[in-house]
Amino acid sequence: MSSNRYTYGVIEQGPLDVDVMGVDGQPVETVDYRSLSAVVSEVGTMDPERTDENATAHDEVLRAVLQSNGGRTVIPMRFGMVFKTDTALKNVLRNGRVAFRRSLNDLDGMVELGLKLVTREGATVDRSAVVEDVATRLREVADTESGNDLYSDRLVFNRSYLVDRADQPAFDDTVAAVEAEYGDALHVQYNGPWAPYNFVDIEIGAEGR
Amino acid sequence: MFVVDDLLINPFVSILEGIHSMAISELYDTTEIRNEIKENRLLYELGERSEAEYERRNDELEDQLEIAREAREQIRGKVEVMR
Numbered sequence: 396m397s398s399n400r401y402t403y404g405v406i407e408q409g410p411l412d413v414d415v416m417g418v419d420g421q422p423v424e425t426v427d428y429r430s431l432s433a434v435v436s437e438v439g440t441m442d443p444e445r446t447d448e449n450a451t452a453h454d455e456v457l458r459a460v461l462q463s464n465g466g467r468t469v470i471p472m473r474f475g476m477v478f479k480t481d482t483a484l485k486n487v488l489r490n491g492r493v494a495f496r497r498s499l500n501d502l503d504g505m506v507e508l509g510l511k512l513v514t515r516e517g518a519t520v521d522r523s524a525v526v527e528d529v530a531t532r533l534r535e536v537a538d539t540e541s542g543n544d545l546y547s548d549r550l551v552f553n554r555s556y557l558v559d560r561a562d563q564p565a566f567d568d569t570v571a572a573v574e575a576e577y578g579d580a581l582h583v584q585y586n587g588p589w590a591p592y593n594f595v596d597i598e599i600g601a602e603g604r
Numbered sequence: 605m606f607v608v609d610d611l612l613i614n615p616f617v618s619i620l621e622g623i624h625s626m627a628i629s630e631l632y633d634t635t636e637i638r639n640e641i642k643e644n645r646l647l648y649e650l651g652e653r654s655e656a657e658y659e660r661r662n663d664e665l666e667d668q669l670e671i672a673r674e675a676r677e678q679i680r681g682k683v684e685v686m687r
Binding site (some may be wrong): 511516544547584 | 643
């Protein structure tokens with residue numbers, strides 16, 4: 396079996412001890428380049444299958460990293476980033492080091508939280524009024540927001556928030572208040588904390604692999 | 605189990621795609637199918653759709669997506685030969 400590197404994300408260099416297995420049940424390790432570490436596991440293919448199991452493994456590794464050492468900052472990669480060798484991966488860390496360092500600084504101490512509001516079957520609501528009210532309340536307890544696709548007619552609200560860990564209890568309370576007010580007409584799906592997927596924008600050239 | 609919506613289908617840290625291949629992407633737009641995949645998952649997570657129904661629909665949609673992707677790959681090949 397060739398030992399390609401499946402890559403989950405990038406963190407500040409340091410020992411990583413997470414009690415979770417990666418894609419294909421492989422142990423999680425790091426590949427270091429100067430002050431950066433890539434979180435990786437071995438994988439036998441360059442093109443891992445996009446199954447629910449693998450997607451869940453990808454996300455569980457990132458969540459475990461996020462919670463390790465009492466709360467760590469991680470720049471998440473998309474699903475399926477595989478590098479042929481450690482050297483290829485280190486080249487990417489070297490070429491992208493300025494962008495990675497900037498992201499680690501910007502995201503320091505932050506987690507991503509998501510909120511979706513979905514109309515209950517047969518319910519009608521004043522969509523724009525709900526959106527404005529909820530967005531205004533959440534902005535007060537969040538650092539940054541990012542609007543996501545309303546990919547279904549049932550979706551009224553779908554946003555991600557970058558929130559300082561210290562502000563998460565206040566954010567929780569605000570979501571609870573929203574649910575108390577709109578819960579009869581709307582499903583409230585509150586999720587996270589995630590790695591800050593929606594607040595990272597780094598492009599890597601394909602030749603880097 | 606929640607999975608971030610776009611984990612499987614959109615890049616976060618993305619591989620650069622050239623303008624050339626972007627134009628081909630538009631020919632076989634898979635947005636509609638991907639939206640249905642996400643809606644199906646959402647309704648399952650909210651308890652409006654049973655696991656069996658979710659899986660049946662998801663398999664169907666994944667097949668459609670695969671066909672659209674293959675069609676795109678074939679066109680990509682042809683255009684590159686012409687270049």
